[in-house]
Amino acid sequence: MSLPWEDAVLSTMQDVPLTVTRILEHGVLVHGRSRITTWTGEGEPQRRSFAEAGTRAVQLAHALRDDLGVRGDDRVATLMWNNAEHVEAYFAIPSMGAVLHTLNLRLPAEQLVWIVNHAADKIVIVNGSLLPLLAPLLAKLPTVEHIVVSGPGDRSLLDAAGSHARVHEYEELIADKPTTFDWPELDERQAAAMCYTSGTTGDPKGVVYSHRSIYLHSMQVNMAESMGLTDEDTTLVVVPQFHVNAWGLPHATFMTGINMLMPDRFLQPAPLAEMIEQEKPTHAAAVPTIWRGLLAELTARPRDVSSLTQVSVGGSACPPSLMRAFDDLGMRICHAWGMTETSPLGTMARPPAHALGTDEEFGYRLTQGRFPAGVEGRLIGPGGERLPWDGESAGELEVRGNWIAGSYYNGPDTEPLRLADKFSEDGWLKTGDVGTISPDGFLTLTDRAKDVIKSGGEWISSVELENALMSHPAVAEAAVVAVPDDKWGERPLATVVLKEGATADFDALRAFLAEEGNIAKWQLPERWTIIEAVPKTSVGKFDKKVLRRQYAEGELDVTRL
Numbered sequence: 001m002s003l004p005w006e007d008a009v010l011s012t013m014q015d016v017p018l019t020v021t022r023i024l025e026h027g028v029l030v031h032g033r034s035r036i037t038t039w040t041g042e043g044e045p046q047r048r049s050f051a052e053a054g055t056r057a058v059q060l061a062h063a064l065r066d067d068l069g070v071r072g073d074d075r076v077a078t079l080m081w082n083n084a085e086h087v088e089a090y091f092a093i094p095s096m097g098a099v100l101h102t103l104n105l106r107l108p109a110e111q112l113v114w115i116v117n118h119a120a121d122k123i124v125i126v127n128g129s130l131l132p133l134l135a136p137l138l139a140k141l142p143t144v145e146h147i148v149v150s151g152p153g154d155r156s157l158l159d160a161a162g163s164h165a166r167v168h169e170y171e172e173l174i175a176d177k178p179t180t181f182d183w184p185e186l187d188e189r190q191a192a193a194m195c196y197t198s199g200t201t202g203d204p205k206g207v208v209y210s211h212r213s214i215y216l217h218s219m220q221v222n223m224a225e226s227m228g229l230t231d232e233d234t235t236l237v238v239v240p241q242f243h244v245n246a247w248g249l250p251h252a253t254f255m256t257g258i259n260m261l262m263p264d265r266f267l268q269p270a271p272l273a274e275m276i277e278q279e280k281p282t283h284a285a286a287v288p289t290i291w292r293g294l295l296a297e298l299t300a301r302p303r304d305v306s307s308l309t310q311v312s313v314g315g316s317a318c319p320p321s322l323m324r325a326f327d328d329l330g331m332r333i334c335h336a337w338g339m340t341e342t343s344p345l346g347t348m349a350r351p352p353a354h355a356l357g358t359d360e361e362f363g364y365r366l367t368q369g370r371f372p373a374g375v376e377g378r379l380i381g382p383g384g385e386r387l388p389w390d391g392e393s394a395g396e397l398e399v400r401g402n403w404i405a406g407s408y409y410n411g412p413d414t415e416p417l418r419l420a421d422k423f424s425e426d427g428w429l430k431t432g433d434v435g436t437i438s439p440d441g442f443l444t445l446t447d448r449a450k451d452v453i454k455s456g457g458e459w460i461s462s463v464e465l466e467n468a469l470m471s472h473p474a475v476a477e478a479a480v481v482a483v484p485d486d487k488w489g490e491r492p493l494a495t496v497v498l499k500e501g502a503t504a505d506f507d508a509l510r511a512f513l514a515e516e517g518n519i520a521k522w523q524l525p526e527r528w529t530i531i532e533a534v535p536k537t538s539v540g541k542f543d544k545k546v547l548r549r550q551y552a553e554g555e556l557d558v559t560r561l
């Protein structure tokens with residue numbers, strides 16, 4: 001790097017690259033006894049120490065290089081649940097200089113095909129239980145040369161796949177490999193891992209994390225103002241490893257020795273409750289949908305989940321009713337905001353010291369939280385003007401920082417894409433989220449720009465209506481979307497899922513919104529419908545695009561009040 005003036009005093013500090021390799025080596029050497037426990041559904045869970053997983057990561061790197069010919073920045077994809085083998089891949093692939101590409105196993109088939117081809121993945125490491133998903137796609141994946149299968153599953157599905165890719169067994173491949181690897185010297189700006197956004201609008205977009213961004217992000221995850229866990233803790237990592245690196249937890253844990261409890265494919269409320277009772281995690285991380293399911297399970301079949309005292313919730317807004325219910329269970333939710341593009345830790349809602357124990361505390365916890373030093377935020381108004389942090393001016397949130405994307409992957413040997421609608425001219429990420437920031441730096445998101453209901457020149461927050469509805473005792477879930485309206489341009493349509501055996505009439509729900517939810521009269525929905533479940537995206541968020549389409553095509557039975 002050139003210096004701005006000639007006779008500048010040079011720093012006397014060493015310039016050691018920030019790499020995933022370093023995180024791996026540290027985890028093995030200093031926290032070798034910490035554990036990754038993977039739920040197996042029956043019998044004892046699989047238990048593996050960081051030292052064992054680290055050795056197996058070394059052996060996997062040998063297998064990938066020596067047997068399968070992985071070189072340079074080849075992309076090695078994983079189609080896997082959260083488990084110890086996936087953690088091994090997380091470390092082996094970037095440490096050898098290649099690029100880990102985590103595939104979202106809940107994406108529609110055609111999107112998966114698009115993504116694998118776009119990234120030109122050479123290898124796919126796949127859990128046996130996911131072969132029914134992968135096998136039918138293989139004929140359309142010309143770049144894939146090798147499939148490595150791990151864990152139980154029907155291998156014969158690959159016989160008829162019509163692919164030239166060679167099939168290997170994970171355990172056979174790594175057995176007897178050397179247990180040390182002469183890791184290459186890497187540039188910290190090199191690509192370490194990639195993850196595509198779930199493509200709710202247009203084609204999925206590839207975000208490529210560097211060694212440096214992962215390292216710095218992991219340090220942030222470990223700070224007390226963020227998750228702040230230690231080797232006394234066990235974190236239940238429900239958020240998938242294919243969803244923004246499981247919010248950075250596999251890397252962060254190797255830095256500080258936090259034990260990991262991995263649910264593998266057992267993500268339903270009952271096994272989650274069982275693993276909490278049996279393995280006693282102290283922390284867990286997941287989107288609100290998972291917690292709502294767990295809450296219903298614990299209400300129907302109470303269990304001893306008292307070990308679990310800290311819960312990180314993000315991915316979509318945490319409804320106040322959920323936070324309260326978890327407080328009653330002794331599990332303190334900490335609300336966080338982030339995106340695939342932000343690695344994902346953007347903000348986290350730890351109330352300021354002066355608010356603890358006061359009436360203000362709960363309000364602070366409901367915000368999306370404060371930015372850490374590594375992330376800067378600003379609000380941009382409809383005319384492109386910068387808005388003040390006054391807690392009232394609402395605009396689009398833009399961010400920049402050490403682990404924030406500045407462009408998207410555009411295929412091998414091409415320049416990354418700087419899309420004008422995603423990045424400002426001065427390089428900030430346009431998040432597409434709308435909200436306010438208080439004078440003391442707390443971000444409150446009112447909506448996604450595309451979900452806001454624009455009624456007669458005013459904005460109605462769909463999230464606010466949903467939260468109010470979900471605090472009604474008869475309501476299990478509720479999603480509110482904008483629908484066209486002749487008079488107002490758009491009006492809210494409330495889609496409601498009732499709790500099992502519950503009944504509610506729409507007039508009563510509307511009155512509840514006004515009286516208990518403090519929703520202004522002009523914001524109250526007049527269109528209502530009962531649905532069986534809110535459609536969800538591949539990462540468990542409300543899929544409002546589907547609801548809007550269902551409404552447009554007349555598939556919903558709508559009552560107009």
Ligand code: ADP
Binds near residue numbers: 318432
């Ligand atoms: P996708 O954009 O495909 O849903 P991401 O996981 O990257 O995938 O989603 C990021 C978006 O999720 C954010 O831009 C924001 O709209 C939403 N989000 C994440 N966390 C929160 C939160 N705590 N509150 C409200 N919205 C959130």
